[in-house]
Amino acid sequence: MSNLSKERILIVDHNRSMHAYFRKTLLPLSTSPSETHPASSLHLSFAADEKIAIKIIKQSILDQHPYSLIFIDIPFPPKGEGIKTVNKIWKIDSNVQIVIYTSQPDYWWEHLSTRMDKADQFLILKKPIDIVEIRQLASAFIKKCELKKETQHKVECLETLVNKRTEELKKTSEALLRQGSYDYLTGLPNRILLSTYLKQAILKNKDQGTCLGILFLDIDNFKKINDGLNSPIGDAILKETAYRLQKLIGKNDLLSRVGSDEFVIITTQPHSDYILSLAYHLSQKLSEPYYIENHFLTLTFSIGISFSPQHGNEANMLLQNASSALSAAKEKGPNTCQIYRCEFNQRILQHVELEQALAHAMDRHELILYYQPILEIVTNKIFSVEALLRWQHPTMGLISPLSILSIAEKMGLIVPINNWVIRQACLHTKNWLEKGIPDLRIAINIAGQAFKKDNFVETVENILNETQIDTNLVEFEFNEGLFHINDHDEIRKKMFELKNLGIHLVLDNFGTGYVSLTHLKKLPFEKVKIDKSFVRSISESNEDAKVIEAIIAMIKKLDLIVVAEGVETYGQLNFLRLHASDQIQGYLFHHPLDEKHCFELLQEKALLKV
Numbered sequence: 062m063s064n065l066s067k068e069r070i071l072i073v074d075h076n077r078s079m080h081a082y083f084r085k086t087l088l089p090l091s092t093s094p095s096e097t098h099p100a101s102s103l104h105l106s107f108a109a110d111e112k113i114a115i116k117i118i119k120q121s122i123l124d125q126h127p128y129s130l131i132f133i134d135i136p137f138p139p140k141g142e143g144i145k146t147v148n149k150i151w152k153i154d155s156n157v158q159i160v161i162y163t164s165q166p167d168y169w170w171e172h173l174s175t176r177m178d179k180a181d182q183f184l185i186l187k188k189p190i191d192i193v194e195i196r197q198l199a200s201a202f203i204k205k206c207e208l209k210k211e212t213q214h215k216v217e218c219l220e221t222l223v224n225k226r227t228e229e230l231k232k233t234s235e236a237l238l239r240q241g242s243y244d245y246l247t248g249l250p251n252r253i254l255l256s257t258y259l260k261q262a263i264l265k266n267k268d269q270g271t272c273l274g275i276l277f278l279d280i281d282n283f284k285k286i287n288d289g290l291n292s293p294i295g296d297a298i299l300k301e302t303a304y305r306l307q308k309l310i311g312k313n314d315l316l317s318r319v320g321s322d323e324f325v326i327i328t329t330q331p332h333s334d335y336i337l338s339l340a341y342h343l344s345q346k347l348s349e350p351y352y353i354e355n356h357f358l359t360l361t362f363s364i365g366i367s368f369s370p371q372h373g374n375e376a377n378m379l380l381q382n383a384s385s386a387l388s389a390a391k392e393k394g395p396n397t398c399q400i401y402r403c404e405f406n407q408r409i410l411q412h413v414e415l416e417q418a419l420a421h422a423m424d425r426h427e428l429i430l431y432y433q434p435i436l437e438i439v440t441n442k443i444f445s446v447e448a449l450l451r452w453q454h455p456t457m458g459l460i461s462p463l464s465i466l467s468i469a470e471k472m473g474l475i476v477p478i479n480n481w482v483i484r485q486a487c488l489h490t491k492n493w494l495e496k497g498i499p500d501l502r503i504a505i506n507i508a509g510q511a512f513k514k515d516n517f518v519e520t521v522e523n524i525l526n527e528t529q530i531d532t533n534l535v536e537f538e539f540n541e542g543l544f545h546i547n548d549h550d551e552i553r554k555k556m557f558e559l560k561n562l563g564i565h566l567v568l569d570n571f572g573t574g575y576v577s578l579t580h581l582k583k584l585p586f587e588k589v590k591i592d593k594s595f596v597r598s599i600s601e602s603n604e605d606a607k608v609i610e611a612i613i614a615m616i617k618k619l620d621l622i623v624v625a626e627g628v629e630t631y632g633q634l635n636f637l638r639l640h641a642s643d644q645i646q647g648y649l650f651h652h653p654l655d656e657k658h659c660f661e662l663l664q665e666k667a668l669l670k671v
Contacts, residue, residue, distance in 0.1 A: 067104040068203045069126065073114040073133040080107045083132065086195045103199070111146040118153050129206035130158045130199060147183070156209065158202040162186040244318040246296055247303035255317035259327055259376040262315075263369055266329060273369040274336035276326040277383035278306075278343070281361045281395040283322035285542060288513075290356065297353045298360070309346055310339070325380070333368055340364050340398045348396065361396035363387055372401050418454065419468050423481055427453050428465075430485050431653035434662065435504065435624065435646045438638050443663065445502035445536060447646065448486035449653050450478070470510060479511035480520060487528035487535065489656050494534075498663045504536040504567065509543045518558045525562065532563030538590065540569050544580060553584055560585045567624070572612060581619055589616045593627025593647070600632050613640050 072083045087103055106128070108114035114133070121127045131150065147159060161183060184202075186194060242254040250258065259275070266273040280286075280302065287295030299322065306316050306324060314328040326343075330336055344362060351358040365387030367373070372382045382401040390399035422428050432446040452460040469475040483505055490503040511517060525532055537559060543552065556566055567588040568581070572595050581589070591612055598605035616623050625637050628647030637645060654662060 068129045068206065069104045069106065069121065070199060070203075071106045071108060071114065071117060071128045071131045073108045073111065073131060075109050075134070077109065079134065083107075083195065086192045087199060103203070114146070115149060115153070118150055118157075122154060127154050128157050130160065130202045132160045132162065132195075135161050135163055151182070156206075157182070158206060159183040160186060160198055160202070162188055162190050164188040247300055247318050249303055249307075249324075250315065250317045252317065252319045255315065255319060255325055255327070256376050256380075258315050258317075259379065262327055262329060263374055263376060263379075266369055267374070271329050272333050272336065273379075274326075274328045274330065274333065274339075275367045275369075275379050275383040276328070276336070276340055276343070277365040277367075277380070277387045278324045278326070278362050279320070279387060279391075280322040281363055281391070286358070286360075287322075294353055294356065298351060298358070301351055301353065302347065302360075305347060306343070309343055325383070336366065336368070337398075337400075340366060344396060344398065363390040363395065364398040365390055365401065366398065367401040415454075415457075415460070415464065416468050416472055419452070419465065419474060420472065422452055422454075423478065427455070428478070428481065429453055429655065430482065430489065431655055432489075432659040433646060433653040434651050434659075435644050436650055437644055438634075438642060443501070444644055445504050446659060446663075447504040447538070448482060448489075448506070450482055466508070470508075475508045476511045476514060479508045480524065482506075483521065484524050484528060487524065487530045490534065491528055491530045493660055493663060494531075496660070498660070500534070501663065502534050502536055502565070503530075504538055506538045506540070506569065509540065512539070512543060512552075512555065518555055518562075521559065521564075522562060533565075535563075536565040536567050536588070538567040538569040541571060549580070549583075556585055570626075571616075581616075581621070586621060588622040588624055588644075590624040590626050590646075591616075591642075596625050596627045596633055596637075596647075597629075599636050600630065606636065609636075610640050613637075613642055617641060 070087065072080055074080065084105060088105055106117055108117055114131075118128060118131075133147065135144070135147075147161070150157060150159065159182060163185065164187070184198065186198070242251060243249065244251045262273055280298070283295070283298075286298070299318070302322075302324070303316070303318065306326070310316055310326055311328060311330075314326055317325045317327075319325050326339075328336055328339065344364065347362050348359065351360060365383045365385065367379050367382040367386060369379055373379050386399045386401040389402075390397040393399065429451050431449045431451050433449060434443045435445045435447060436442065437444045450462045450465055452465050454460050465478075466475065469478050486503050486505050490501060493501060514520070525535070560566060565588070566584070566586050567590060568584075568586045569590045570592045571589045572592045591609065595605070595609045595612065599609055600606075613623050622643045623641070624644040624646060625633075625642045626646050628634055628637065628645045628649045630649065633647075634645065634649060651662065
């Protein structure tokens with residue numbers, strides 16, 4: 062056992078024979094003036110006077126191994142110096158226990174204790190002191206000291222643990238506060254912090270008479286981009302957008318991310334003209350190409366704007382009005398900026414009502430199919446009909462397919478609705494065939510979300526078996542937007558599975574941006590439908606006519622059937638006939654018809670009169 066692990070006792074007595082007495086009592090085998098018994102847990106030191114004692118005690122503190130107990134002889138009657146020495150020792154080491162021994166036992170305890178700083182840390186013995194007394198006192202005081210040290214150590218450990226836990230809780234609290242106030246992806250303030258800031262800005266705006274503008278932005282077609290290129294690229298786009306916006310806004314403006322691809326800017330300026338100029342500047346800068354993971358992307362943004370106090374003086378109202386203006390901007394097309402108008406909220410309310418109603422439309426048998434004929438140019442005969450979805454709303458009347466599809470995609474209803482369309486179209490066609498209509502094909506549009514489902518081909522096969530229709534009479538039309546998806550191998554696999562079922566595959570809206578010649582060569586399409594925007598431009602300029610002429614020639618070289626959509630004039634028809642388009646579809650021949658009237662038209666075997 063080393064000296065540093067032993068309890069230390071100091072004997073202060075000018076009589077050196079008392080040093081030997083204590084050594085004999087406590088360390089019977091020891092012979093040196095400062096020595097420890099090998100089997101003992103005690104270490105003894107000796108001092109002949111108070112000055113030497115003070116010096117020894119100070120050194121023990123510096124060595125970080127203080128004395129546990131001090132035996133000190135104070136002559137009687139007590140002199141001031143002796144008592145001062147005891148108090149001085151306690152100032153150096155406040156924890157040390159002291160035993161005072163004296164030759165006069167009849168001195169009042171009360172008189173002595175009132176002059177001592179720590180009455181609970183000393184004991185008085187009379188001389189001569191007995192060996193047993195010394196040993197018992199040493200043992201008791203040492204034990205008391207050990208318990209005190211142990212208690213102090215536990216308290217210190219507990220304090221350390223409490224401080225550590227307090228610091229951890231503080232950090233956790235700060236992290237939770239940040240998570241609750243800031244967007245995890247971009248680090249921007251979230252909707253909660255935005256609302257708090259906006260309320261303060263409104264009050265400040267009232268006092269200063271400045272114009273408060275709320276710009277509500279989102280990325281046009283972000284969902285398609287995110288689904289097509291994968292989520293990590295989508296996240297990178299959002300972070301880059303946040304970075305650009307932060308560089309473009311003023312130092313006193315607030316930028317917040319409030320939704321998937323939605324950002325809000327709060328800006329305080331003297332005039333509304335500045336805010337409109339800022340919106341235009343944002344549109345220009347954000348449309349500059351993004352280069353992310355080897356992808357060059359050009360994005361457009363829609364912006365809705367509300368002003369305070371013109372459009373309200375309450376935070377939620379201003380945000381709602383800016384959001385309504387954003388919805389109106391998106392309806393006008395991409396890269397559009399729109400200032401709030403009162404009627405926008407009514408349109409939003411109608412949209413919400415439509416969402417709720419569409420959820421029950423199938424159960425209430427409000428969804429219906431219309432059919433538009435597709436003609437062969439050479440024979441003027443109806444080759445097929447395209448099934449077109451309509452919604453017969455009980456109070457709003459017939460609702461267009463664009464409205465239905467946008468709501469259905471948002472609410473996750475597009476897959477069951479698409480399956481319903483396939484089933485109904487097959488049942489109607491089977492019925493017409495059984496009533497004598499010969500070899501009519503049915504063209505059905507397939508939604509991208511439905512096609513991406515893992516069990517899509519299995520679902521289609523089940524519907525075909527259920528309706529008992531000849532698969533050779535079924536055409537599936539796929540929009541070019543499907544090929545925004547990166548996983549072309551999976552698309553190709555599913556399309557060949559559909560072809561193996563006997564279904565004819567058609568590429569719809571060709572020319573709108575995503576399908577290359579490589580796609581057309583690798584995928585089992587039989588037909589290509591040229592988008593109506595190209596057909597409409599035939600009569601507008603020679604340049605546009607040359608473009609569609611080249612498109613038709615390219616498709617023909619791939620041995621694919623050409624179908625022209627949106628044919629409305631005889632001039633367009635003659636051009637298409639001249640350049641060997643195979644089939645046409647459009648109002649020149651007929652508008653879409655409900656099931657009953659389409660069957661009547663098919664019965665008449667109508668020919669296009671030209």
